[in-house]
Amino acid sequence: MSSTINSGQGVRPRAADLGYRQPVPYRAVFECLPSGILVIDAHGRVTGANSCAHRLLGDALDHERLRCCHLLGCRRAGTPLADHCVTELALGRSEALPEIRVEVPSSDGSGSSVWVTAKRIAEKEPAVILQLRPGVVGDRRRRTEPHWMMGRQLRVYTLGRTRLESGEGPLAGEWLSHRPGEVLKYLICERSRVVPIEELLETLWQSGRAAPTNVRQAVHTLRDRLEPKRAKHGQSSFVSVRRGGYELELANIWFDADDFEVSARMGLASMQAGDAEAAEPALTRASALYRGDFLADEPYAEWAFAERDRLRDLASKVLRALAELKLATNDLDLASDHLQRLAELEPYDLDAQRELLALMMRRGRHAEAHRRYEIVRRRYRRAFGEDPDLALAGLSGKG
Numbered sequence: 001m002s003s004t005i006n007s008g009q010g011v012r013p014r015a016a017d018l019g020y021r022q023p024v025p026y027r028a029v030f031e032c033l034p035s036g037i038l039v040i041d042a043h044g045r046v047t048g049a050n051s052c053a054h055r056l057l058g059d060a061l062d063h064e065r066l067r068c069c070h071l072l073g074c075r076r077a078g079t080p081l082a083d084h085c086v087t088e089l090a091l092g093r094s095e096a097l098p099e100i101r102v103e104v105p106s107s108d109g110s111g112s113s114v115w116v117t118a119k120r121i122a123e124k125e126p127a128v129i130l131q132l133r134p135g136v137v138g139d140r141r142r143r144t145e146p147h148w149m150m151g152r153q154l155r156v157y158t159l160g161r162t163r164l165e166s167g168e169g170p171l172a173g174e175w176l177s178h179r180p181g182e183v184l185k186y187l188i189c190e191r192s193r194v195v196p197i198e199e200l201l202e203t204l205w206q207s208g209r210a211a212p213t214n215v216r217q218a219v220h221t222l223r224d225r226l227e228p229k230r231a232k233h234g235q236s237s238f239v240s241v242r243r244g245g246y247e248l249e250l251a252n253i254w255f256d257a258d259d260f261e262v263s264a265r266m267g268l269a270s271m272q273a274g275d276a277e278a279a280e281p282a283l284t285r286a287s288a289l290y291r292g293d294f295l296a297d298e299p300y301a302e303w304a305f306a307e308r309d310r311l312r313d314l315a316s317k318v319l320r321a322l323a324e325l326k327l328a329t330n331d332l333d334l335a336s337d338h339l340q341r342l343a344e345l346e347p348y349d350l351d352a353q354r355e356l357l358a359l360m361m362r363r364g365r366h367a368e369a370h371r372r373y374e375i376v377r378r379r380y381r382r383a384f385g386e387d388p389d390l391a392l393a394g395l396s397g398k399g
Contacts, residue, residue: 036114036132040068042125043270043278044087056114056132057104067278068130072102072116075281088282090118090128092262095251101135154226154238154253158188159260159311160292164226171225177297179204180222183215185295187239187248189307191255196245203303219246257311260289264318271321276328283322287338290315316346323355332363343372347379350390358395369395 030037036053038046046066054061060071068074074085081102090097096119104114113135121127157163162185164171175181182204187195197215205214223236230236237252267282294308295301319342326335339356346352353376360369373392380388 036130038068038071038130038132040087040118040128040130042087042091042127042266043273043275044068044085044266045275045278046071047127053132056112056134060104065275065277068128071104086116086118086130087128088262088266090120091126091266092258093120093251095119099133104132155256156188156253157256157291158185158294159256159290161297162295166226173225175221175225179214179218180225182298183218183246184222184226184239185298185301186303187246188255188295189304191248191250194242194245194247200246256289256291257294257307260286260311261314263289264314268317268321271324276325279321280325283318283325286315286318287322287341290318312345316342316349316352319345320352327359332359335359336363347376348383350388353388354390354395357390357392361392361395 031051033050033052036056037048037050038053039048041047044067046061046068049057049061057071060066063070068087069076069085072081072086074081074087075083081100086097097117099115099117101113101115104112115133115135116130118128118130121129153167155165157165162176162181164176176184183200186200186204197212200215201210201212219239219241223230223239226238227236236249238249240247240249263282264286267279267284267286270276270279270282290311294311295304298304319338323335323338323342326332326338336356336359339352339359342352343349343356353372357369357372357376360366360372369392373390376390377387380386380390
């Protein structure tokens with residue numbers, strides 16, 4: 001592993017842009033910082049470390065293919081990061097993560113405490129900077145479960161039927177299928193921007209008699225449902241009004257769809273880089289998060305189609321990659337599970353059907369393969385009026 005950051009990478013501001021008269025020695029600044037600095041790529045690999053990081057971590061930085069998870073205990077039972085990976089959390093946020101104290105290996109092998117924060121950096125390829133600060137005697141700040149580890153105040157499950165959870169439990173009710181719930185779901189679809197009131201009116205009301213007051217009333221009800229203990233006229237933590245429209249407060253809301261996408265893209269990037277060891281846990285987590293189509297309880301809402309198709313396509317890639325990993329290790333049972341999910345997710349994808357049928361034949365499950373083939377043939381004929389370009393003959397020799 002490289003011990004210093006490559007000074008030729010990325011686009012750096014000119015000294016004059018920052019108000020300096022002389023060029024800024026970035027390499028020297030990096031090396032001389034009093035805090036340990038690690039550079040982590042999008043696959044979780046440590047690609048750079050300054051001198052302070054080497055002093056803090058010692059020989060632990062000399063391992064080949066070192067990852068942040070090895071150093072910080074990401075997803076390791078009994079640690080503050082038992083359910084999280086620092087790199088994934090940082091890649092999914094625009095702001096820096098608050099500090100958390102973790103145990104890391106020290107130069108003498110005994111282990112020590114450091115405070116860690118992380119921030120995504122804007123490079124051509126996504127990367128994360130980790131800052132390590134030594135713990136000090138008498139530091140009584142909370143060691144585990146800071147607020148950003150406990151989860152954001154509202155958890156929104158959109159993969160499958162819509163579900164909401166707050167710190168006090170589920171937020172259920174028929175209101176999710178009424179206008180306030182529709183407003184929430186539309187804002188979820190457009191969660192990266194402010195949605196104008198006029199757009200909500202045109203999309204959800206579709207009535208010439210509706211007025212902006214209808215939208216405001218629906219948003220008022222939505223806020224009350226999400227925050228039943230909010231003070232009257234108090235500011236909402238989840239739905240804000242900005243520039244004549246409404247926007248979700250992403251810093252306070254966790255979305256399963258976003259978590260799925262971060263894990264999926266990390267896993268697929270690792271696969272593309274030929275790193276199966278890093279790819280499998282990320283892809284497995286993404287697969288577990290994808291419990292169904294995006295906003296499955298709004299099957300006819302045209303405004304949800306684009307996001308639904310985008311996430312379904314990503315899920316298909318995840319399942320294909322997992323099947324490929326399992327076939328490479330001859331784990332035919334799990335490979336079959338992933339291909340079965342893929343075939344159900346993409347019922348008209350003949351390549352997916354062909355891969356599943358070939359594996360069934362390879363495992364000697366000829367009767368099961370024949371039943372599956374008939375299901376695919378009938379479904380395809382109903383949809384397109386013709387038989388699919390698919391035959392069982394010859395599939396037994398594949399794989």
